[in-house]
Amino acid sequence: MGRDDRARRTGDDQPSGRPGRPESLVSAQDVEDADDILFAHPPRVVTRWLCGCGEDYPCPDVRFARLVRAVHATDTGVDDSR
Numbered sequence: 001m002g003r004d005d006r007a008r009r010t011g012d013d014q015p016s017g018r019p020g021r022p023e024s025l026v027s028a029q030d031v032e033d034a035d036d037i038l039f040a041h042p043p044r045v046v047t048r049w050l051c052g053c054g055e056d057y058p059c060p061d062v063r064f065a066r067l068v069r070a071v072h073a074t075d076t077g078v079d080d081s082r
């Protein structure tokens with residue numbers, strides 16, 4: 001009765017002719033090329049540090065500041081509070 005009608009409806013919901021898979025446009029050569037491309041272009045995880053100013057870390061400012069501090073530290077030596 002009503003049940004039968006429902007089942008038919010859900011089946012109708014799925015479009016039979018789905019676009020987006022143009023298999024006829026892909027030749028065997030393309031598939032071969034795709035294999036080569038995927039082999040030559042593996043994904044890489046790159047850890048990227050970003051500075052607070054938006055540049056890649058260390059940005060020129062940070063490099064300069066580090067240099068200054070390094071020079072300063074060697075100049076005054078370790079703290080001679082002891």
Ligand SMILES: [Zn+2]
Pocket residue numbers: 051052053054055059060061062
């Ligand atoms: Zn910066």
